[in-house]
Amino acid sequence: MSAEPTASGAPAAAPTAEDAATTLRCEQLCVSFTVTTPLGQQTVDAVRGVSVAVRRGRVLGIVGESGSGKSTLARSLVGLQRPTSGTVRCGELDVADRSLEMRRQLGRRVAMVFQDPRSSLNPRLSVRAVVSDPLKVHGIGTRETRAARVEQLLSDVGLPARLAGRRVRTLSGGQLQRVAIARALALEPDFIVADEPTSALDVSVQAQILNLLAELRREHQFGMLVISHDMRVMRFLCDDLVVMLAGAVVERGPAADIYAAPEHEYTRELIGATPLLGSAAATG
Ligand SMILES: Nc1ncnc2c1ncn2[C@@H]1O[C@H](COP(=O)(O)OP(=O)(O)OP(=O)(O)O)[C@@H](O)[C@H]1O
Ligand SMILES: [Mg+2]
Numbered sequence: 001m002s003a004e005p006t007a008s009g010a011p012a013a014a015p016t017a018e019d020a021a022t023t024l025r026c027e028q029l030c031v032s033f034t035v036t037t038p039l040g041q042q043t044v045d046a047v048r049g050v051s052v053a054v055r056r057g058r059v060l061g062i063v064g065e066s067g068s069g070k071s072t073l074a075r076s077l078v079g080l081q082r083p084t085s086g087t088v089r090c091g092e093l094d095v096a097d098r099s100l101e102m103r104r105q106l107g108r109r110v111a112m113v114f115q116d117p118r119s120s121l122n123p124r125l126s127v128r129a130v131v132s133d134p135l136k137v138h139g140i141g142t143r144e145t146r147a148a149r150v151e152q153l154l155s156d157v158g159l160p161a162r163l164a165g166r167r168v169r170t171l172s173g174g175q176l177q178r179v180a181i182a183r184a185l186a187l188e189p190d191f192i193v194a195d196e197p198t199s200a201l202d203v204s205v206q207a208q209i210l211n212l213l214a215e216l217r218r219e220h221q222f223g224m225l226v227i228s229h230d231m232r233v234m235r236f237l238c239d240d241l242v243v244m245l246a247g248a249v250v251e252r253g254p255a256a257d258i259y260a261a262p263e264h265e266y267t268r269e270l271i272g273a274t275p276l277l278g279s280a281a282a283t284g
Contacts (some may be wrong), residue, residue, distance in 0.1 A: 021091045024077060024110060024191045024223060025053035029086035031072050046072040048247040049086070054223045054240075056190055061238030061255065062227045063270065069247040070227045074195050077225065078112045079103060090191065108138060111184035115196040117176035123169035127154070127179050130168060134186040153182040157212060174205035181212065191223045198233060210236055231274040235259060243267045 031047040047069040054060040062070050075081035076088055079095045079102075088095035090109055093102060111134075114120035121130055131153055132146045141149065151161045157178040168176065177197065184192055197213065198206040214237055217224055226237055234241060234255060241258050243251040243266065251264040262268045 022056040022190070022223075023053050024090045024193075024225070025051070026073070026077060026083075026088045027051045027086055029073065029076055029088065030084045031069070031076060031081060032084045045247055047076070047083075050244070050247070050249055051086075052225075052242055052249070052252075054191065054225045056223045057217075057221045058240065059217060059224045059226060059238045061234040061241045062225065062244060063229060063231065063234050063241060064244030065229060068244040070229075070244060071195050073244070074112070074193050074225065074227055078110050078193050079106050080112075104138070107134070108187045109189055110191045110193065111187065111189040113177075113180050113184050113192060113194040113197050116200040117173065117180045118200070121168050121176060121180060121183075123167065125168055126164065127159075127166050127168065127171070128164040130179060131164075131182045131186060134183060138187060140187075149186070150182075153185055154179075156185060156216070157182045158208075172205075173201045174208060177201060177205075177209050178212065181209075181216070185216065185220070188220070189222055191225070193225045193227075195227045196229075197226065199228070199230070206233075213237060229270075231259075231270055243270070 029047055029050045030045070033044045033046055035042055035044055050069070050073055052060065052062070052073070062073065064070050072081055076083050077095070079088075083096065090106055093105055093109070095102070095106060128147065128150050131150045135141055135146050135149060140146070147164075150164055154161055154163060159175060159178050159182070163171070163175070163179075168179070171179065181197075194213065198209050201209060210233060213224070213226075216222075224237075226233070228234055238255045241251075241253065241255040242249055243258070243264060245266050251258065251262065251267045258267060259271060262271055
């Protein structure tokens with residue numbers, strides 16, 4: 001097997017069997033789209049040979065400008081986007097195997113939190129229906145035990161149990177993102193993939209959601225892959241960082257090392273463009 005991609009810049013040692021079993025990873029992932037333009041059909045190489053790995057208990061951040069392929073990478077890791085080439089694995093599961101059984105297992109092990117809960121959750125459903133849906137789909141529990149589990153999950157994400165009966169459309173953006181996170185936790189996944197989990201929220205709520213994700217990670221020890229173009233979010237949440245530019249990785253390593261000494265010019269630009277980062281880094 002070739003060297004395991006890690007978020008560390010140092011050459012990676014070959015993974016142990018245990019590492020491989022507790023890792024969500026892609027190797028040499030390529031995703032191309034064919035788009036029809038007024039000038040005819042064109043190919044967009046959204047992801048070009050990317051290898052990343054996130055271990056249970058760690059938070060890996062993917063940062064990069066708009067259109068650099070972050071969401072396409074995330075969607076490939078959770079099985080929502082078919083790779084053009086390369087491999088995606090969750091432990092021993094081959095995500096390219098499109099069988100029903102693979103999807104079922106992947107659905108239990110990896111959950112996704114999207115950018116905008118207003119578009120990712122059905123506005124007509126009750127909070128209880130949204131949060132218990134994964135349990136129902138996987139045939140877990142009875143109506144009563146699921147209701148109890150929903151209450152527990154709501155409490156875990158800092159929401160009162162009385163919200164269970166409310167319609168999704170009546171909640172605030174921050175409350176909704178908490179509901180989305182409760183739903184993601186329902187099956188006790190090994191990994192959570194969060195694509196810009198705070199960028200659709202009011203600035204005042206963003207920090208609360210980031211704190212919540214950090215706390216939940218400490219408590220549940222899932223692995224998390226977080227996407228953002230905001231270096232402050234990354235600095236707060238991530239152990240390791242991957243910087244993407246035009247579909248490829250240009251820098252990777254422990255987040256603290258990258259902030260202290262970014263090697264790639266684009267990473268320096270990103271850090272330089274983040275107003276509070278210099279002073280925050282100095283004190284923390
Ligand atoms: N379904 C699709 N069909 C055609 N092109 C696509 C599709 N999805 C993504 N792309 C293209 O692939 C490239 C990468 O898109 P992607 O959404 O992964 O970027 P991103 O880094 O998540 O950007 P943003 O920060 O704006 O969310 C872009 O050029 C985008 O237009
Ligand atoms: Mg995106």
